[in-house]
Amino acid sequence: MRKKIVAGNWKMNKTFEEAKALLSEVVNMISDEVTGDVEVVLCPPALYLAASRQYITSGGKVSLGAQNCHEKASGAYTGEISAPMLQSIGVDYVILGHSERRQYFGETNALLAEKVNIVLENGLTPIFCCGESRDLRENGDYIGFVKDQVTESLFHLSAESFAKIVIAYEPIWAIGTGLTASSAQAQDMHFELRQHIASQYGDAIAQDITILYGGSANEKNAAELFAQPDVDGGLIGGASLKSREFLTVVKARQ
């Protein structure tokens, strides 16, 4: 059985006071109103992760995620945060390879392979992001491009390690633009990704991998996206910054 996950990527938003208010609202609403088997992953800015842990009871429906980490375990990397550090404060998931990190911080598939390794070595779960630009979607082999992202960053893993990964398909043209992929476009890519994974790791693992959709998913379109057979949940940006809207998205998946 695939895990259903709705993750909120807060990106670089919220002051500490605002973050604490949003955390406590979301955690309370989820414990009061969500009855299904969806796991919610909250990914606040790194600076707030340690304090955020106190709002989240272990073993509950809500887990904690970081938005990035460094590829090395420790050392002279001023300003950076490592996977062992995240592990030591009780983080569960780490988003890796978000298109904003690829675009603005030059993260490559090869670098992301290293980040995936260190995250797994420290017992954390990578949420590995992939997705194509608008130009590729309109003029190129966008399916091949996304498959290559997965191949180059993940296919060096053993089957046992690969089975721990969560994948998030986030078409860049849909992120923060209000332009959501249609449910058919999301389903098509998720299906292709599952086939691609099956070709490397076999059907059983491909069927078990959780694949999230991200890109302007919100309270209006979530139910239709999540109704697709290969869409296991969402990685939510803007709509995760308001508690009621985020809860509606979570409930669409429960």
Ligand SMILES: O=C(CO)COP(=O)(O)O
């Ligand atoms: O990038 C995203 C989540 O990681 C999606 O962002 P939006 O939901 O704001 O489009």
